[in-house]
Amino acid sequence: MAVLQQHRQQQQLKLEREIIELREKNAVDKKKEAVAKLKELFEDLRVIANSSGVLSEEIIRASIVPVENLQPGAHEKLLERRQEKEKDDDESHGTDNDEQVEEDTENLSSVDKKLESGKYKDDVYALYHDIKLATIANLIKYPIGSEKYTQINDFFKFLSDCMFREAVRLGLLEEYKGEHEAESKEQAESEETTMNRGVTTRRSAAGLGTEKPAATDGTNGTNVKLEANGRLKTNKKKLTQEEYYAEERDRFESDIFNGFKKIFSDVMEFYGEAYYIMGQQGPMFSSLTGKAAIDPRETVTRGLFNTVQVLPPTKVQTGPYHLMYVSPPVATRIPHPSLPPSEILQFYVHPTNAPLPSTRWLKYDSYSSFAPSSDDFATVLKRGSSAAVWLDKVGLPIAEEAAAKREQDEYDNESNPEDDEDEDEEDEDDQAQQAEEDSDVEMKDTGSDLAGDSVNKSVVQTTEAAVKTESAISPSTSDIVNREASPGSSPALTVDDGINLLHVLEWSPASFVDDDEIEAAANGTQVELVSWLLLELQDMQRTRLAREDTSAFMIPERERRLALKIQNILSRLIGETNPKDLDLSLSHLLPILQTNYAGTLPGPPEPKTSQAGRSTTRTPSRQTRTKR
Known part of the structure; x- marks a missing residue:
């Protein structure tokens, strides 16, 4: 019996050693796998960053980052010293600062060299911070909103997105880390149960009087030893090799995850900047200025303008609308007969009877040479379809009517040629009669009559005044008065004055x-x-306008x-000028004023109350008592 128990103990110890070796091997393999993935991540980022031409030369391959990985905050201090050196022109004031900057520049390297030499190791956040520092050093050289400034900022955002995308592709970021931790906890509990069972087995064999090998509990780091007297002795000791590998693996994975967590927190704090001014109706904001979130420079504003930080929009998930939001609840009681009937859906037209939105033909009188002739915004029917319908319904009848009228006129002219000749003769008679009326008007001479002399004098004075007026208006006009007329005749008047x-x-x-x-x-x-x-x-x-008197405004x-x-x-x-002669891309969409109808669906009428505060309508009780 004792031999059988000893054999069982040996088998149990052998099984425990195999489990420990397997766990150590798995821990080492997982760490090697994580290191290989992280190395692949750095290589991918290096290839992507070096394939951007001029931006790679200025940011990735430029010696503007420290050789050693600095602690968070040290990069900003180094950048501040550089900015102070550029702004400070006084040599006496900036001597100490210049010496410090010279010491820093001696220990500078580039992101590409540090990636090639493996300086980052497992520190992902250090790589991100060096790229950020190199980007800031280039951003401060250009004015905000310039083309080069925007390209550098977009390049930094692109590299930040690539880091997360490659990390997810390589499996360095687990989407459901909570589930992974729960599974690890369950596995640790099952292994602890197995180890406790081994301790119980050795305790039952302690009556043999021999000292048994020590059992190690991998969960709490204690050494369990059975003595000859049957008592259990526990001693604290250092971590075992298995626990060391497990803890080292967990620490390595947690460092990688925490590095990406810091990067994500920094990226989420990126914001835009805009100007605003307080008006009578409240603040008025401008569009984004284009300033990068990592730009440390302060925006200088003048007057009443100030700057405001604009956070990126976040999607707010809302549930579906219920029926009560679409249509109001229907009243349970019957409305009073004296109330007029109400429609729930006014101006409702069934979709099959509603007209389809078609092309609108636009008319611009003085701008018709370059303005669009039609508007296709929110149309269902194409322009060709609507034009074909118009031609069939309106255009062809008008064209047929005009053609019939033209044929009728031609037929009438061909059938009555004599009437045309009579009309021509009448026109000639009218012209001859008009010419006789336009001839010189002669007045009869009455000899020595005083009245006739006075009339002649008045006519001469009138014609002379007219001559002076017409000559002032048009000097090239012929004289109205015929001065070569006989003394006894009246002056001749001319009507054709050329005006x-x-x-x-x-x-x-x-x-x-x-x-x-x-x-x-x-x-x-x-x-x-x-x-x-x-x-x-x-x-x-x-x-x-340079004059100082009132004549400046005349x-x-x-x-x-x-x-x-x-x-x-x-x-x-x-x-x-025609639009085709200009090399301009004119927009064919012009704003068109549309009518918006505001309103709400009618709801149930409110119940009327009496002066005493009681309802005017009483409903019978639903429950009635019956006496037996």
Whole structure:
């Protein structure tokens, strides 16, 4: 019996040794696997970072990061000393600072060299912080919002995203770490139970009087020993090899995970910056200034403008809407007969009867040469379909009606040629009669009659005044008075004065064309002429406004005429230019005013209450008592 128990104890100890060796091997293998994955991560980032051309030269391969991995916060101090050196021009004031900066620059390296030499080892956050430091050192060289500034900031964001993406691809970041920790805890508890069973077996064999080998509990780090008297002796000792490997593996994995956790916390704090000013209706904000979140420089604002930090938007998950949000609850009681009927859904049209939104034809009178002729925003039918429907319903009937009318007119003209000849003769008679009426008007001479003399004198005075007026308006006009008439006859009046009354009514101060405009139009140098005229107008305005008297606000006639001349040339240039002649990509979507109808669905009417506060309507009780 004793031999059998001793054999069982030996088998149990052998099984325990195998379990310990297996766990040690698994711990070493897992650590080697994690180290290999981390090394692969660094190699991938190095390849990606070095494939960006000029940005790689300025950030990854430039010697601007310390050789040794500094503690968090030391990078910022080094950067502050560099900025102070650049801003400080006084040699006496910056002597100590310059010496410190020179000592720091002697121990500088690049991110690429540190990756190649393996300086980072298992410190992921140190790699991220060096890339961030190199990016900041390049950002402060350029103004905020410039093209180079934006490229450097985007390159840093791209590298940060690559670190997380490659870590997830290699399995360094577990998505469900809580489940992994729960499984590890269950496995440790099962192993502890197995070890306790071995201790119980050895305790039952303690009556043989021989000292048994010590049992090691891997969970609490104690050494369990059975003495000859049967008492259990426990001694604290150092960690076993198995526990050391397990703890080293857990520490290595936790360091990697904590490094990525620090990077994620830093990335989540990135924000944008915008300007704002307090108005009468509250604050008014501008768009983002384009400043990087890692830029340590302070934005200088003037006047009433201030800066505000804009956090990135986060998605808020909301549940689905319930029916009560779509339609109000229906009243359980019957409404009063005196109340008018109410519609739950007013202006409701079934989708099968609703008209489909089609193309809208736009009309722009003075801008029709370049403005779009139609609007296809939120349309269901295409432009060709709507045009085909319009042609079938409206266009063809109009065209047929116009063609029929034109054919009828041609037929009438061909069937009645005599009527046309009569009409031509009537037109000739009318022209002859008009010519006779326009001939010179002669007045009969009454001899020595005083009344006739007075009439002749008044007519002569009137015609002379008319001659003076017409000569002032148009010098090239022929004389109205026929001065070569006989002394005894009345003066002759001429009607054809060469002035069109319609042109006189349409005349404006801008109705003139100079010789230089005609010459510029012939040579194609109208744009150059406008440039010279604008410079001349600007010089005239500057000279006039430089005066200190009230005449500075009185525009002279020459300046006003020059402004009208420039306006005429520009209007002619715009009218003669087509959109095809300009290398511009014009937008075919113009804002169109639409009508919005605001309203809510009608709800149930509120119950009416009496003056005493009781309801006017009483409902019978649902429960009634019956007596037997």
